[in-house]
Amino acid sequence: MKKLIISIHLAFCIVQLSAQNHYARFKSIDVLHYIFEIHLNDSTDYIKGKANVLARFLQPANSIELDLVSFDSSSEKGMEVSSVEALRRISYYRHEKNKLNITFADSIMQNETVNIQISYSGIPNDGLIISTNKFGDRTFFGDNWPDRAHNWLPCVDHPSDKATVEFRVYAPERYQVISNGTQMEETNLENAYKLSRWQEMTPIATKLMVVGIARFAVLNNGNVNGTPVSTWVFPQNKNEGFTDYAVGREPIAYFSELIGPYSYEKLAHVQSKTRYGGMENASCIFYAERTVNGKNNNAGLIAHETTHQWFGNSVTEQNWHHIWLSEGFATYLTHFFMRNKFGDEVFKEGLASDRRRVIRYAERNFAPIIDTTVTNYSTLVNPNSYQKASWFLHMLNEELGDSLFLSGLRLYYLIYRDSTALTKDFQRVMETVSNRNLDSFFHEWLYQPGYPKIKTDWKRDKDKTITLNISQIQENYLFHFPLEIEFVTENGESFIRKFEMDDWKKAFSFKTVGKVSAIRLDPNVKLLFEEVH
Numbered sequence: 443m444k445k446l447i448i449s450i451h452l453a454f455c456i457v458q459l460s461a462q463n464h465y466a467r468f469k470s471i472d473v474l475h476y477i478f479e480i481h482l483n484d485s486t487d488y489i490k491g492k493a494n495v496l497a498r499f500l501q502p503a504n505s506i507e508l509d510l511v512s513f514d515s516s517s518e519k520g521m522e523v524s525s526v527e528a529l530r531r532i533s534y535y536r537h538e539k540n541k542l543n544i545t546f547a548d549s550i551m552q553n554e555t556v557n558i559q560i561s562y563s564g565i566p567n568d569g570l571i572i573s574t575n576k577f578g579d580r581t582f583f584g585d586n587w588p589d590r591a592h593n594w595l596p597c598v599d600h601p602s603d604k605a606t607v608e609f610r611v612y613a614p615e616r617y618q619v620i621s622n623g624t625q626m627e628e629t630n631l632e633n634a635y636k637l638s639r640w641q642e643m644t645p646i647a648t649k650l651m652v653v654g655i656a657r658f659a660v661l662n663n664g665n666v667n668g669t670p671v672s673t674w675v676f677p678q679n680k681n682e683g684f685t686d687y688a689v690g691r692e693p694i695a696y697f698s699e700l701i702g703p704y705s706y707e708k709l710a711h712v713q714s715k716t717r718y719g720g721m722e723n724a725s726c727i728f729y730a731e732r733t734v735n736g737k738n739n740n741a742g743l744i745a746h747e748t749t750h751q752w753f754g755n756s757v758t759e760q761n762w763h764h765i766w767l768s769e770g771f772a773t774y775l776t777h778f779f780m781r782n783k784f785g786d787e788v789f790k791e792g793l794a795s796d797r798r799r800v801i802r803y804a805e806r807n808f809a810p811i812i813d814t815t816v817t818n819y820s821t822l823v824n825p826n827s828y829q830k831a832s833w834f835l836h837m838l839n840e841e842l843g844d845s846l847f848l849s850g851l852r853l854y855y856l857i858y859r860d861s862t863a864l865t866k867d868f869q870r871v872m873e874t875v876s877n878r879n880l881d882s883f884f885h886e887w888l889y890q891p892g893y894p895k896i897k898t899d900w901k902r903d904k905d906k907t908i909t910l911n912i913s914q915i916q917e918n919y920l921f922h923f924p925l926e927i928e929f930v931t932e933n934g935e936s937f938i939r940k941f942e943m944d945d946w947k948k949a950f951s952f953k954t955v956g957k958v959s960a961i962r963l964d965p966n967v968k969l970l971f972e973e974v975h
């Protein structure tokens with residue numbers, strides 16, 4: 443109990459220190475709630491929308507700006523705004539260059555809220571994928587990552603501004619509709635249409651706001667700690683799909699126990715047309731349609747997307763360059779899930795395989811995990827954000843020990859749950875729980891490119907004294923790390939010793955009992971490095 447009180451006190455102090463949102467795109471407003479009314483039909487890809495945006499002013503201003511892709515006459519795609527209304531008198535609005543700027547007649551005070559209704563229509567160029575699935579059936583799937591939501595939704599399309607959301611979908615009644623949060627209403631209308639209304643009352647980023655409209659087979663997988671889990675697959679894939687996604691109950695149970703309470707009203711695993719293998723939309727995970735294959739081999743993917751419900755969705759990176767807080771966490775914690783399910787060897791194999799990917803990727807793109815030069819955010823889907831960041835967490839875990847590492851993760855989740863965070867926020871939490879300064883650790887592994895390239899040579903004297911030289915031969919960037927080496931003796935026994943590397947070159951000398959005949963670097967897969975012979 444005492445520990446909890448200390449944690450809550452720390453949490454309060456840390457939140458006070460970090461309340462400022464440094465990356466807010468539009469510094470004058472914070473969107474609180476969206477209602478998106480979307481009208482779909484079967485004869486064209488043309489959609490009609492009505493958005494209700496409730497925003498609070500963070501400072502006095504007389505205008506607000508939203509993201510919304512403009513109509514492009516050459517492709518005939520994009521959105522055209524037909525009206526903008528509010529209780530406040532609007533002087534004018536302008537929709538150009540993918541921005542909708544609304545100017546009010548009077549200045550709006552700090553902390554005042556405004557409610558704006560925008561009517562618009564057009565064929566989405568992206569973001570809402572209107573196509574056919576592998577069975578030739580027409581489908582509509584939102585696919586917003588990283589900032590493709592404003593192709594079909596007027597919004598602040600940036601992860602720093604989270605809001606609650608309601609979707610009201612008007613579609614031909616033969617479809618079922620899935621979305622974030624809870625289904626509030628389903629009503630049959632005239633002309634074989636249906637209204638489906640879903641509401642997500644936990645604030646989420648626009649990258650995670652979706653609808654899926656298709657013919658579905660839906661299986662209720664029961665509740666996990668009170669949260670309903672369900673499976674949505676194309677009806678032709680029902681048998682394989684219900685089996686392939688059945689593992690979907692396990693990661694939500696595992697991570698609720700490991701990290702803290704799940705943040706959303708339900709969890710649906712949905713076969714979809716996302717361009718990614720899986721997309722972690724809050725409480726409504728979309729998987730590529732090929733993931734239903736009857737092979738029951740989706741545990742890693744489903745665990746990855748489910749982990750995002752904690753890291754990425756609930757605790758959201760405040761800016762794109764900190765995406766490792768989402769992808770690195772999902773990658774590393776998936777290894778935890780797999781270790782729990784399949785054992786320690788699978789954990790080590792996963793890390794070793796990730797390490798090989800990091801090494802291969804560095805040959806093509808020698809960049810740090812936090813790479814502020816990136817402007818095309820789609821390119822952040824790379825092994826630095828995923829595998830190298832996962833390795834960073836693994837080494838941090840090794841540095842602090844399981845108990846402190848997990849306490850830190852839980853505290854970080856407790857403080858930033860349903861909010862946003864930056865790398866420095868995570869660092870501060872880990873420093874608080876460990877009572878250590880982690881500046882150089884975070885700097886070397888997150889802001890420096892590359893990793894140690896290690897060369898060793900050793901010899902054994904007659905009196906069984908080992909002389910060992912360890913060098914880091916990569917250019918420019920020095921790393922500090924412990925290196926474990928296994929020494930194998932002629933009679934087949936072995937022992938492990940740890941060497942602290944705090945320089946480019948170090949020499950060690952020590953006596954052994956048996957006659958050492960071979961050495962093996964990092965036998966327990968604890969360090970991101972490349973061995974050079």
Ligand SMILES: [Zn+2]
Nearest residue numbers: 746750769772
């Ligand atoms: Zn991911």
